[in-house]
Amino acid sequence: MASISSRRLAKELMEIKNDGCPVGIDLVKADDFSTWWFTIEVMGESLYPNEKFTLQFRFDQQYPISSPAVQFVVTDGREAPVHPHVYSNGHLIALILSCRYVHPFLGNEWSPVLSVVAVCVTLQSMLASCKEKQRPVDNDRYIKHAPENPKKASFPLNA
Amino acid sequence: MAGKNQIQKLMAEVQDPSDFPEHSKSPGLRLLDSALRCTICSELYDGPVTLKCGHCFCSLCIRQSLAEKQECPACREEEVSEGHLRRNTVMEEAVTAWKACRPYILQVLKDVAQHDVASSRPSKKRRLDEDLYEQDVACSSPEGAKHPPAVKQTGSPHPDELVDCPVCSKRVKYKIINEHMDEGCTSEPEPDFSSKAQWENLLGSKSLLGKKKKKGKERALSEEKDDPLPKKSYDTLRDKAIKALLQEHDLSTTGSRQMLIARHQRWVSIYNANLDKAEKLRKSLPSLRRDLEQWETQQKNKTKRPVVDSDTYQIKQKSEFDKLVEAARPKKPSSAIQTTSGEMSAAPAHVPRSRTISPSLAEKAIVVDDFEDERMEN
């Protein structure tokens, strides 16, 4: 029984298979319709030369109406990029899935017409435009109480 | 691993623009196929509707999206509500025609390709995309792109051949018939090129060939029932009243209040989206009910999936939550028909206040679903 979200993800995978990923982005794992991994590298001059990061996407049954949960993988020696918007546990600050780098007119929020690859490109651009390698100022506080799923993060912190 | 098989199977089955050769080989076909697809679900438009800005989506897709956020997903034009949706009948007809000729064109292209190769296996039909073909083989029988038929059939038809679904009697490709039935007959019907019905579709005219009389199966929603269902403001309704609403449509009345509301809301969306289709393309009420049941099962399955921690599961219907939030607030008087502008007032509540990032980013930071206890399961 294939849900809309699975079918949509299958099509995104087809597209990746046929057209490949943008430069610096690679699909490393898509065994199922719940968790995918990509690696991203920043091309050209940047604060992250020769660094490769792993990005994890998790999808729920409402994808693409609901955004994927996105974070950097920090297990098995992998590390999150040092960036003012990236916590050391791999979560992105306030979940900036801003796709403005790819779709300037779309602003920073998730839209169901966006794709997994679009998010990868966005985060790649976020790193590429980084001016100073540092963690978010509340990093230590955040990672102590951070929920496992970054999509859960904002509510408790705002409460 | 089961997931992997599933993903490969689905990749082999889904239709997408890459079924056609690239632009240099068959100019325009990929573009055409992609132009007729909804950018939310990537399927050929199902009940296409257009927003004020001109962007077009499947009715059900955009209704779900608007429940999350009242804007056009493609251009972000704001203050869009379901009331702005307009049926795009021209697109619907184009899609109907395209569905009819798509398999034909693929077959012709395949034949041409085979001819070119002067194939040594002339009887063996294969997909243009060799890669796909191999995948299909890898995860099914060595026979090729066939899944064992649930329907008893003498001499298996070609995978792309259209067969009558024994359940809903739609025309469905043989290779996806099992999937189709598993899905409760929700997949795209494959129109028959030769039939009168098809001519009717192509001509897009109800009157030209006269209305079809109902067949043995149940007829699609009849004209008398053309009115969309009003949205309800559930906060003013007791459980009993909500159950009555569900009963009115022969829907299950089991589960928590939350479930009842979610179920009814989904029903309203499915029902109204169905009305955005040409009458002859509409589904029957039993078929819509199956869709609803399937949707509910999917919600539940997702929560049980072992791969992901239970936390990953998000509220599926933020609109429900909006309603609940609204319920807890002083309300301006509203009629039973809730206009979507009512929901807009609740929307800003979901924008997370971010602490350290620049205001511009904070403002625009993605709206997340964080209502973890909103589950279909009680």
Ligand SMILES: [Zn+2]
């Ligand atoms: Zn759609």
Ligand SMILES: [Zn+2]
């Ligand atoms: Zn638009």
Ligand SMILES: [Zn+2]
């Ligand atoms: Zn069927």
